[in-house]
Amino acid sequence: MATPVQQRLLKTAIPGPRSAELQQRREEHVTSGFGVTLPVFVEEAGGGIIVDVDGNHLIDFASGIAVTSVGASHPKVAERVKAQVDKFTHTCFMVTEYDLFVDVAEQLNRLTPGDHAKKTALFSTGAEAVENAIKIARSATGRDAVVVLGHAYHGRSLLTMTMTAKNVPYKESFGPFAPEVYRAPSPYPYRWPTGPENAAEEAFAALRELVLTQVGASNVAAIVAEPIQGEGGFIVPPAGYLAKVAEFAREHGIVFVADEIQSGMGRTGEMFACDHEGVVPDLITTAKALAGGLPLSAVTGRAELMDAAPVGGLGGTYAGNPIACAAALGAIEVIESENLVARAKHIGEKIEARLRPLVTGDSVVGDVRGRGAMQALELVRPGTTEPDAALAKAVAASCHAQGVIALVCGTFGNVIRLLPPLVIEDELLDDGLDVLVEAISSAAAGR
Numbered sequence: 001m002a003t004p005v006q007q008r009l010l011k012t013a014i015p016g017p018r019s020a021e022l023q024q025r026r027e028e029h030v031t032s033g034f035g036v037t038l039p040v041f042v043e044e045a046g047g048g049i050i051v052d053v054d055g056n057h058l059i060d061f062a063s064g065i066a067v068t069s070v071g072a073s074h075p076k077v078a079e080r081v082k083a084q085v086d087k088f089t090h091t092c093f094m095v096t097e098y099d100l101f102v103d104v105a106e107q108l109n110r111l112t113p114g115d116h117a118k119k120t121a122l123f124s125t126g127a128e129a130v131e132n133a134i135k136i137a138r139s140a141t142g143r144d145a146v147v148v149l150g151h152a153y154h155g156r157s158l159l160t161m162t163m164t165a166k167n168v169p170y171k172e173s174f175g176p177f178a179p180e181v182y183r184a185p186s187p188y189p190y191r192w193p194t195g196p197e198n199a200a201e202e203a204f205a206a207l208r209e210l211v212l213t214q215v216g217a218s219n220v221a222a223i224v225a226e227p228i229q230g231e232g233g234f235i236v237p238p239a240g241y242l243a244k245v246a247e248f249a250r251e252h253g254i255v256f257v258a259d260e261i262q263s264g265m266g267r268t269g270e271m272f273a274c275d276h277e278g279v280v281p282d283l284i285t286t287a288k289a290l291a292g293g294l295p296l297s298a299v300t301g302r303a304e305l306m307d308a309a310p311v312g313g314l315g316g317t318y319a320g321n322p323i324a325c326a327a328a329l330g331a332i333e334v335i336e337s338e339n340l341v342a343r344a345k346h347i348g349e350k351i352e353a354r355l356r357p358l359v360t361g362d363s364v365v366g367d368v369r370g371r372g373a374m375q376a377l378e379l380v381r382p383g384t385t386e387p388d389a390a391l392a393k394a395v396a397a398s399c400h401a402q403g404v405i406a407l408v409c410g411t412f413g414n415v416i417r418l419l420p421p422l423v424i425e426d427e428l429l430d431d432g433l434d435v436l437v438e439a440i441s442s443a444a445a446g447r
């Protein structure tokens with residue numbers, strides 16, 4: 001199928017009548033435990049456009065949550081997937097092996113930060129990768145405790161929802177939680193009580209104190225951090241913070257895990273967000289954009305750590321599924337051959353140029369932040385830092401009505417985040433940004 005015309009086009013109200021009909025069936029047959037950003041049903045997608053069942057062309061500022069960086073149906077991914085489906089769909093890598101698994105591992109060992117000896121384990125979902133990073137760190141250190149940050153998001157499984165900071169909707173009613181998870185404050189510059197200039201040092205001091213005096217360094221298996229926090233609000237840690245944490249971990253024999261599931265694979269204008277500061281984690285988790293839309297995740301890291309788990313201790317029936325591996329090889333090829341890392345940087349520059357001027361001190365836009373094609377703006381009551389979740393909801397709704405798929409995130413529900421596919425054309429990006437800026441000013445005027 002050809003890539004859809006790369007233009008926003010509204011034929012009906014959003015959602016249109018066919019989507020509304022399907023939504024009724026969904027409500028009848030599908031659990032209401034799944035929320036939805038925009039109840040529109042998709043017919044096809046590619047580039048920066050999602051075409052719904054009513055024929056509307058919507059601008060994609062979500063990429064299915066940072067997954068379809070190469071587009072939702074890149075020909076090079078599709079080609080490899082089709083070829084692999086015809087050969088075999090599954091063997092279980094723990095039963096009989098296939099070279100695609102080894103190829104993806106080799107690629108990740110090459111692409112991830114650091115030039116030390118690395119090995120990789122493949123899984124299916126991000127949460128599974130984080131869980132396995134903890135299993136590996138515990139096995140390698142013989143320790144139990146895991147230290148995470150405020151505003152963290154690591155998944156929805158028992159351990160990873162425990163590691164996740166926000167209660168509603170991720171944790172409420174789902175306890176009891178996994179033991180031995182401790183939380184240090186996130187160095188959130190915009191909201192740091194004594195000012196952004198102190199965030200790196202004071203947040204690090206708090207983490208250090210937590211580890212040394214409350215948990216005991218010799219009990220800590222891993223410190224896990226998102227190099228840019230995703231669901232928690234696209235929080236970029238201040239310069240120097242991650243390097244300090246990595247060094248502290250090394251001093252105390254603690255495994256430093258970078259969760260790059262959202263920020264990795266070129267999204268931020270470097271292959272990994274850690275690369276912006278030359279930070280080299282011991283283990284790194286990837287998923288989301290790894291396989292061009294197919295479910296695949298990985299833990300990559302120091303060979304001696306990766307080999308610490310007992311033989312047979314890691315795995316999973318579907319772990320590193322061959323079709324997903326074929327897709328990943330296609331996605332990695334596209335990221336490199338189409339220079340999508342540079343493209344992410346370019347997208348970031350365009351977004352910043354358009355949105356940064358909105359931060360004026362007395363505007364509803366309190367902060368614009370991010371790196372590359374992972375950008376967000378935080379909406380507040382003018383002149384304060386008080387979060388305005390209702391405004392974020394109104395802005396997103398207005399974008400949706402005009403055919404722009406924008407996502408809300410953040411612990412306080414007041415952050416609009418932009419995660420366009422890295423292959424989005426400039427004109428489409430500009431059009432989407434126009435809609436967003438207009439949505440903000442009209443929603444703010446209505447206050």
Ligand SMILES: *Cc1c(COP(=O)(O)O)cnc(C)c1O
Binds near residue numbers: 126128130259260263
């Ligand atoms: C999405 C995400 C996860 C969980 O990935 P799933 O595939 O949804 O399990 C973990 N960590 C981060 C940083 C994420 O953004």
